[in-house]
Amino acid sequence: MKGWFVMGDNNSKHDSDKRVIRTKKAIKSALFKLMEQKSVDKISVSELTKAANVNRRTFYTHYHGITDILDEVESDLVAALARLVKSIDPSAFRKSAYELFIGLDELITVEFDYYFHIVRVDTRGMLMSRLKSVIKGMTDMLLDRLSKRHGEGVAVISSFIVGGFFNMYLEWHYHPNGCPIERAAELAGEMVELCVENVSPAITEQFDRPPITDNS
Numbered sequence: 175m176k177g178w179f180v181m182g183d184n185n186s187k188h189d190s191d192k193r194v195i196r197t198k199k200a201i202k203s204a205l206f207k208l209m210e211q212k213s214v215d216k217i218s219v220s221e222l223t224k225a226a227n228v229n230r231r232t233f234y235t236h237y238h239g240i241t242d243i244l245d246e247v248e249s250d251l252v253a254a255l256a257r258l259v260k261s262i263d264p265s266a267f268r269k270s271a272y273e274l275f276i277g278l279d280e281l282i283t284v285e286f287d288y289y290f291h292i293v294r295v296d297t298r299g300m301l302m303s304r305l306k307s308v309i310k311g312m313t314d315m316l317l318d319r320l321s322k323r324h325g326e327g328v329a330v331i332s333s334f335i336v337g338g339f340f341n342m343y344l345e346w347h348y349h350p351n352g353c354p355i356e357r358a359a360e361l362a363g364e365m366v367e368l369c370v371e372n373v374s375p376a377i378t379e380q381f382d383r384p385p386i387t388d389n390s
Contacts, residue, residue: 198236198246200226205243214240251286252304259312267316267370268363271339274309275359278343302340310336316370335369 204226208217217240223233237243258277262270313332339362346358 194236197228197232200228201233201236202243202247205240214244247286248301248304251281251301252308254281254285255305255308259308262312268367270363271366272359272363275339275343275362276355279347279355282347306336306340309339331369335366338369339366 204222208225219230219233223230262273310332313336314328317328317332342362
C-alpha cells in the first residue's frame with residue numbers, strides 16, 4: 175500500500191511538471207508573437223496573459239515580470255549550446271566546426287526559433303557574449319594544448335576564431351544567397367582549421383611579449 179502512494183506521488187509530480195512546461199511554453203510563444211508586433215517594453219503582463227490564455231496568478235507563479243522570460247530563454251539556449259559543444263569531438267577541428275555550425279542552426283531555428291527576437295532586444299549584446307563564451311572555453315583549451323603555452327596570446331587568437339565563426343553564421347543566416355547550410359558549414363570548418371593549424375608557440379610568444387614603448 176505504501177508503494178502505491180509513492181507511485182501516485184511520482185505520477186502527480188510528473189503531471190505537474192508537464193503542466194508547468196506547457197504553461198511556460200504558452201507564455202513564451204505568446205510573448206514572441208507579440209514581439210513581432212511591438213517592442214517588448216510596450217507589452218503588458220495583462221496583454222501577455224490574455225494572449226497565452228493563462229491568468230495573472232499563474233504567470234506570477236513562474237515569473238516576476240516579462241524580462242524574467244527573456245532571461246530564462248537565454249539561459250536555456252546557453253545551456254543547450256553547452257551540451258552541444260560537449261558532445262562534439264574537439265580533436266578534428268574542421269569536422270567539429272562543421273558539426274557546430276549545423277548544430278547551432280538547428281538549435282536556433284528549431285528548438286529556439288525565437289532566438290532572433292531576443293537578439294533584437296539584446297541591446298547590450300549579452301546573449302551573444304554568453305554564447306561565444308561557451309565555444310571559447312573549448313577553443314581556449316584546444317589552442318593551449320596545441321601551442322603548449324598559456325597566456326593572452328592564446329586568448330586573443332581564440333577570440334578571433336570564435337568571433338569569426340559566429341559572424342560567419344549570422345551572415346549566412348541573414349543573407350544565405352542560395353548557399354546550402356552544408357556548404358556554409360564546410361567553409362566555416364575550413365576557416366577554423368586554417369586558423370588553428372597556423373597557431374604556433376612563435377605566434378603566442380609574439381602576443382605574450384610586453385608592448386614596445388617609445389622611450390625617446
